Amino acid sequence: MPLVLALLSLLIASLVAIGGVSFMRFAAWQEWQIHNYWSFLAARLIFFGVTAWAWVWLRRRTLQVQPATLKRLKKAELTAVLGILLIELLRALALWEELV
Template identity: 40%
Template sequence: MNLGVLRSALTHRLAMILLWTGLVVLAAIAVNLVGIRVVGDAQDWRLWLDRHAGVFLVWRLCLYGVTAWGWWWMRQRLRRRDGSPETHARLMRTEVAAVLAIVLLEGSVLLPAP
């Protein structure tokens, strides 16, 4: 593979990552703006979010469970196809990074609000 093709592939991949990240951020902003509009003001929106924190926790736990099941299924298929030590090491690094990210995200919920 020549350098131009590799650079083009990386540029395309980066563009897609940035596009999806931007879409997720825009969706989050839109949900918050609609929520603020529906309940009246930002303070009432914050109170509504605080009152429903338990529901959102259950929702996140369900998402984590479905994601873990999908990861386990994919992992088993990948290990059957390629059982090399490099693949195992790559999977372990990815799993550690994912668990660390989830712990940090959920831990940030426990921080006091400014």
């Protein structure tokens, strides 16, 4: 079920992004995204929180069945957290450059 929800949300986000770019001029689309940065950040934080909760639940169940996967799970968790931080920092830097 969590995988289905994740794929569904990814599909919806992709359709909104693609549809927005095709319906608006690209510069106007970027300006709209920058103007609504904080709303998008709040939505992403909620999404990350729900995903983290689902991950903890899934991790607990996986470790009960296969305790040997702990090392691989830690690597996956570290990679995911670093990737998310990198993406968010790049977005914040882009916003900062637009404001300055």
